Amino acid sequence: MSASSSPVDPAPLDALDRRLLTEFAEDGRITNAALAKRLGIAESTCLQRVRSLRERGVIRGVHADVDLAALGFPIQAVVKVRLGSHNRDHVASFHEVLAKVPGALRILHVGGEDDYLIHVAVSSTQQLRDLVLEHLNVHPVVRHTETQLVFEEIPGVGVL
Amino acid sequence: MSASSSPVDPAPLDALDRRLLTEFAEDGRITNAALAKRLGIAESTCLQRVRSLRERGVIRGVHADVDLAALGFPIQAVVKVRLGSHNRDHVASFHEVLAKVPGALRILHVGGEDDYLIHVAVSSTQQLRDLVLEHLNVHPVVRHTETQLVFEEIPGVGVL
């Protein structure tokens, strides 16, 4: 799935949809009744809108945000990966490898100096080393990796 | 909030808590009744566990995952930032700037070649340029920025 094109129907979102999404992104457990009240619309209308947004793929899902450190993954890092060949088949087979990297929170295929940025959470530095050496560097198409430890995540404003 | 230390009580999570978190991270709208059934415990017990995990900060919140392209932010990028000085006050004032960057999905303070990695979503390349020039490069402590366009996000396995 591309970051610059979407699998979503071209049906544009109106201001109500945007407000709905903002509320829903903030509190994914909000009840339909409460959401309707906030938006100033009937509950049935609100339910219809939410369903439509889900069906169109605008709302992809709702997920609990879990403290990874509490779960036993206190270390985070970003691994920058550069490939030696950008041949189509090599890239495709590397994507299969990427999809299996344990602890990968986010994998971005980017343009510029690096080819991939992989944000990972691990339980120990040993696991981090194993992840880089055994899952990434082993692949022959990988020319270079560089691992940056995450010191801190700074809360941002987001997009909504 | 640090990535390697947690604001969470040292009370360790048992296997039930972990299963609960996995289910809840996958479907943040699951009803308490359904969650209890999946875990094979009483609804009242399940509710107690969820509440305890929330109070302890293990569950930080529940959020809808919204397609940013559909919302009018079809372009994503990662901006790598290097500072010229790592003086404590300079860093602190830069953090205040970071917290206001429009469209920032994730801001990581990292160790290694870069100092900060900022994942952003924007509506246009013009907005991206403005974001980098007017919000980041203007700050005197910023020595260098490099912007990498996100081509694609590759689904990973996650940590759960």
Add this chain to the structure above:
DNA sequence: ACTGAAACATAAGCATC
């Protein structure tokens, strides 16, 4: 710490305007 049952709140479908 877990359970079951009662009281309460919410959701979902349908007919109607």
Add this chain to the structure above:
DNA sequence: GATGCTTATGTTTCAGT
């Protein structure tokens, strides 16, 4: 779209184990 109604589900509390 909005409303009101109905049934089915889901949530919460609490006394008991």
